Amino acid sequence: MSRLRVMLFFGLLTSIIIGRALAQGCSRPNGWCIHEGSVFRQLDCDGDGALDLTCTDNVGRHWAILSKNGCADEDWAGGRPVNACPAGFGCPRPKGWCVHEGSVFRQLDCDGDGALDLTCTDNVGRHWAILSKNGCAEDWAGVRPVNVCPAGFGCPRPKGWCIHEGSVFRQLDCDGDGALDLTCTDNVGRHWAILSKNGCAEDWAGARPVNV
Structure with missing residues (x-):
């Protein structure tokens, strides 16, 4: 097989592999994002139609495995910037959170880190906040100070x-x-x-x- 044919073959093979990754999204590596306090999410970070993987934890670290890189760069460092996937590094809403009578739910960036936080207020003056900078730790107490998220409260x-x-x-x-x-x-x-x-x-x- 000539060198040109070899190059074409490997180029085609690479295109197929990357194409499959883009079509199917990234697969989760064994043992990835399973430690205590971690939150795993699967979503499209970059608008290419393929599912990427993100991980956050309760000490504020961020990981991402992105389809635009062919899912090739497994991320074990935890140092991804928030802008690598703002939607993924924003906080998910816990089931049953801020659904009681008189409650007002909002989703916004409280702390300017580019990730969406969650706030809740109600008609008896309580305040809740779930913040990306805290690893999206759940808040069920209702005693957050207003300065945690003035825009949200x-x-x-x-x-x-x-x-x-x-x-x-x-x-x-x-x-x-x-x-x-x-x-x-x-x-x-x-x-x-x-x-x-x-x-x-x-x-x-x-x-x-x-x-x-």
């Missing part, structure tokens, strides 16, 4: 709220807890407020006292 604006003629919308911290509240006033003297300390309960009445 601030109140979202309800659709259609404070948009009528003469209304003035503001977003600010009313009560000094570090989370953004919402206020609305209008030109006939009505006042509305949606407060983080009340679990962001919606206010459509317009009768809030000024001292809130």
Whole structure:
């Protein structure tokens, strides 16, 4: 077999192997991401349609095996940057978490590391957070301080709220807890407020006292 044919053969073989990896996604190496505190996920990190593998743990390490590299680079180091797979290094929502009456669930990056964290508030003022920097350790206590995730513990604006003629919308911290509240006033003297300390309960009445 000539050298050219050998090169063509190995090139074709490599293309087939990589093509299969791309079609099927990456297989999980034996013993990979099974240590205590680890979280294994299988998802498409890079939008190529093939499933990649990620692993995080409760001391903040990150691993990834990516189809775009032909699944060839098994990762045992735990030093992957978050931007290698933001979706994979974000936190999964535990079953039954933040589903109780009066709860508000949000998914956002609390700490600027590029990975999605989870927050939960409710109408009695409790706060929960599951953070990627903590290895997505579950939080069922409801006593997180607001400064853990000010954006997550601030109140979202309800659709259609404070948009009528003469209304003035503001977003600010009313009560000094570090989370953004919402206020609305209008030109006939009505006042509305949606407060983080009340679990962001919606206010459509317009009768809030000024001292809130």
